[in-house]
Amino acid sequence: MNKTIHRRQFLGTTLATGAVAAAAGIGLIKPRLAFADNVPGWPAKAFDAKVLKDAMSNTIGKTQVAVSSKVKLTAPSIAENGGAVPVTIEIDSPMTADDYIATVYLFVDHNPTPLTSQFTFTPACGQAYIQERIKMAKTDNVRVVAKTNKGEFMASAPREVKVTIGGCGG
Amino acid sequence: MNLGRRDFLQLMGIAGAASFFSPGAAQSAWGADADPYEIPDYGNVTLLHMTDSHAQLLPVWWREPDTNIGVGPALNQTPHLCGKWMLDYYGVATPASNEYAYSCLDYDTLAHKYGKIGGYAHIVSLVKRYRAQRGDKVLMLDGGDSWQGSATSLWTKGADMVGAQNLLGVDDFVGHWEFTYGQDQVEHLVKTELKANFLAQNIFSNTWQELVFKPYHIHEVSGRKIAVIGQAFPFTPIANPRHFMPDWGFGIHTEHMQKMVTECREQHHVDLVVVLSHNGADVDKKMSSLVNGIDIILGGHTHDIMGPKPFMVNKTLIINTSTNGKILARFDLDVGKGKLNGWRFHYLPVFSNLIKEDAEMSAYIQKVRAPYKDKLAQPLAITESLLYRRDNFNGTFDQLICNALCEEMDCEVSFSPGFRWGYCKLPGETITMEDVMGQTAITYPQVTVNTYTGEEIKNIMEQVADNIFNPNPYYQQGGDMIRVGNIQYDFDPDEKIYHRCSNMRVGGKSISATKKYKVAGWASMKPVEGKPIWEVFAHWLQSKKQVRVDKLDLPALNKDMANNHGIAFPKSYDL
Numbered sequence: 070m071n072k073t074i075h076r077r078q079f080l081g082t083t084l085a086t087g088a089v090a091a092a093a094g095i096g097l098i099k100p101r102l103a104f105a106d107n108v109p110g111w112p113a114k115a116f117d118a119k120v121l122k123d124a125m126s127n128t129i130g131k132t133q134v135a136v137s138s139k140v141k142l143t144a145p146s147i148a149e150n151g152g153a154v155p156v157t158i159e160i161d162s163p164m165t166a167d168d169y170i171a172t173v174y175l176f177v178d179h180n181p182t183p184l185t186s187q188f189t190f191t192p193a194c195g196q197a198y199i200q201e202r203i204k205m206a207k208t209d210n211v212r213v214v215a216k217t218n219k220g221e222f223m224a225s226a227p228r229e230v231k232v233t234i235g236g237c238g239g
Numbered sequence: 240m241n242l243g244r245r246d247f248l249q250l251m252g253i254a255g256a257a258s259f260f261s262p263g264a265a266q267s268a269w270g271a272d273a274d275p276y277e278i279p280d281y282g283n284v285t286l287l288h289m290t291d292s293h294a295q296l297l298p299v300w301w302r303e304p305d306t307n308i309g310v311g312p313a314l315n316q317t318p319h320l321c322g323k324w325m326l327d328y329y330g331v332a333t334p335a336s337n338e339y340a341y342s343c344l345d346y347d348t349l350a351h352k353y354g355k356i357g358g359y360a361h362i363v364s365l366v367k368r369y370r371a372q373r374g375d376k377v378l379m380l381d382g383g384d385s386w387q388g389s390a391t392s393l394w395t396k397g398a399d400m401v402g403a404q405n406l407l408g409v410d411d412f413v414g415h416w417e418f419t420y421g422q423d424q425v426e427h428l429v430k431t432e433l434k435a436n437f438l439a440q441n442i443f444s445n446t447w448q449e450l451v452f453k454p455y456h457i458h459e460v461s462g463r464k465i466a467v468i469g470q471a472f473p474f475t476p477i478a479n480p481r482h483f484m485p486d487w488g489f490g491i492h493t494e495h496m497q498k499m500v501t502e503c504r505e506q507h508h509v510d511l512v513v514v515l516s517h518n519g520a521d522v523d524k525k526m527s528s529l530v531n532g533i534d535i536i537l538g539g540h541t542h543d544i545m546g547p548k549p550f551m552v553n554k555t556l557i558i559n560t561s562t563n564g565k566i567l568a569r570f571d572l573d574v575g576k577g578k579l580n581g582w583r584f585h586y587l588p589v590f591s592n593l594i595k596e597d598a599e600m601s602a603y604i605q606k607v608r609a610p611y612k613d614k615l616a617q618p619l620a621i622t623e624s625l626l627y628r629r630d631n632f633n634g635t636f637d638q639l640i641c642n643a644l645c646e647e648m649d650c651e652v653s654f655s656p657g658f659r660w661g662y663c664k665l666p667g668e669t670i671t672m673e674d675v676m677g678q679t680a681i682t683y684p685q686v687t688v689n690t691y692t693g694e695e696i697k698n699i700m701e702q703v704a705d706n707i708f709n710p711n712p713y714y715q716q717g718g719d720m721i722r723v724g725n726i727q728y729d730f731d732p733d734e735k736i737y738h739r740c741s742n743m744r745v746g747g748k749s750i751s752a753t754k755k756y757k758v759a760g761w762a763s764m765k766p767v768e769g770k771p772i773w774e775v776f777a778h779w780l781q782s783k784k785q786v787r788v789d790k791l792d793l794p795a796l797n798k799d800m801a802n803n804h805g806i807a808f809p810k811s812y813d814l
């Protein structure tokens with residue numbers, strides 16, 4: 070990250086399941102079931118969705134979002150470890166009071182919980198940039214949807230991450 | 240074996256045909272008395288490149304594959320060309336002796352005529368000669384997989400090869416199989432023994448995503464700045480066991496490559512950007528279409544003949560330099576201020592019978608082999624067949640390993656990994672312990688017996704097939720298809736995962752999805768207990784005394800593969 074996001078700020082704006090990101094590792098985020106319905110701000114319904122279509126409807130109210138080159142998703146073509154796939158998300162935005170990225174959603178099409186993580190940003194974040202590790206059980210598409218403060222949506226192109234048994238390297 | 244003058248002249252023809260000049264310049268024509276390794280001066284920088292020697296200090300037999308199928312955009316493109324297709328593409332079909340350097344045709348006949356290839360004492364002779372000719376204009380670059388593939392490299396944990404690289408004067412080096420000696424050994428050899436720069440722009444610590452090695456080195460040659468960016472094999476922890484390098488993450492990292500190229504050009508004002516790559520040929524091609532500003536990619540990993548003429552993607556020249564010391568590639572470059580003005584390329588087969596051994600390297604090789612001499616020379620069996628490994632599907636050497644696994648482990652099915660290293664033995668030769676190690680010398684050699692259902696067997700084969708035949712190079716790992724013992728199947732490389740293998744049988748009987756089969760294998764991805772494969776294979780060979788391969792467990796390919804230029808002998812696949 071080029072600009073400093075304070076630890077408190079970062080943890081305060083991260084919601085994740087299936088993400089083995091720093092936040093989960095520190096133990097500040099409890100397992101999903103433990104606080105599924107009773108924590109303010111936790112989009113329980115969205116994280117409970119079992120298929121992508123529902124997860125998208127429950128978070129962004131639609132199932133199709135136009136792809137924008139401003140949303141950059143970096144993920145390996147082949148996962149070294151399906152249990153911790155590094156994903157980097159960077160969204161081109163001025164991050165000013167008038168024009169900033171408010172929310173970022175990360176989906177994995179066929180994960181048990183397709184909405185893998187949801188992040189909330191403020192202009193003070195300075196940059197819409199996330200690096201996290203997610204779980205993937207099998208070869209699947211990873212996709213990002215970003216929402217601006219004006220309620221506009223833009224998506225990354227889906228990125229296929231292959232999860233394979235490996236072996237047999239030349 | 241002695242080469243007559245006529246043979247020698249024929250070989251000069253090979254080397255002559257192997258030299259192409261940059262567009263506009265006439266192709267080199269060797270005089271009748273010329274020395275095949277004599278190269279006229281050109282330009283102000285010379286890059287010498289070798290790769291994937293797989294620790295073969297001595298000359299070996301190396302047969303090009305008869306099957307190297309290209310799918311999707313790689314269909315019938317170099318390097319997915321075999322036999323006559325390869326010779327035709329590069330326009331080197333005549334004289335007939337060219338077959339030996341670039342194809343699998345008439346292999347054992349031509350091998351007797353032209354002799355073994357490679358050998359560090361021979362390679363270093365050529366390198367010293369070119370250093371003498373070109374002075375300090377020369378950079379010697381090693382594309383990786385130099386520490387693994389032989390008994391002595393395994394037993395010295397790569398140290399014998401580091402000594403050889405130091406004598407060779409390697410300037411920069413990248414890695415793949417090197418990492419299977421474990422992080423600690425790699426760091427030890429790189430920091431305390433190896434004189435070359437060990438470069439990798441695509442290895443990051445798993446904890447902090449920081450670069451583990453130096454990403455590039457900038458050399459000053461003839462007053463020009465030459466950046467060499469290192470690219471390690473991107474899929475090391477997937478193709479090889481991750482537990483050897485638990486803290487290191489790999490990947491292609493195209494964006495980071497672009498960042499490195501831009502940094503070299505804009506911050507360091509380099510005049511030439513070279514990538515020393517262990518991506519494999521198809522990944523190199525794709526990467527160069529996505530990254531701007533690379534002048535030359537010196538490629539390895541896939542062990543391809545991709546000379547004798549460089550392949551161009553946009554403005555990037557790409558080569559692949561074979562394996563086992565077979566080829567020394569030489570680029571002579573005219574590097575101007577901030578740009579490449581011109582180039583000449585020479586793809587030089589290292590015919591060991593034509594090159595005088597370097598005394599210093601010879602003495603070194605004898606010294607490192609001395610403690611193991613008796614063990615290496617132990618005779619095990621005589622082969623009646625040509626034994627080779629490299630091919631998309633079962634080679635004859637792997638068929639023997641698969642047969643040995645079934646018999647020694649009392650299994651109805653066996654698997655052997657689709658490695659692309661492992662040299663050849665000619666009919667009539669004795670297979671020694673050294674030769675067995677030449678097919679098996681890895682740090683995870685344990686033989687295992689597993690019980691798999693038919694469905695699990697198919698899943699394994701489909702997963703491996705997709706690592707080779709996925710039309711997107713970024714999803715390819717660069718090995719070959721898993722070798723099978725006693726499995727018969729139909730195969731369609733153009734299909735998608737889970738649909739390539741069909742009509743699968745075990746011992747001729749249709750495979751059942753739910754039935755359990757006892758399967759022997761080796762090279763497990765997880766730490767396991769078991770006898771090393773070389774012990775099992777050597778024991779089997781000793782009990783046979785005489786071996787031959789009458790039947791290969793090759794798949795029947797779908798009919799539209801009949802004209803695929805990556806297949807030299809379509810009849811082998813019922814085509």
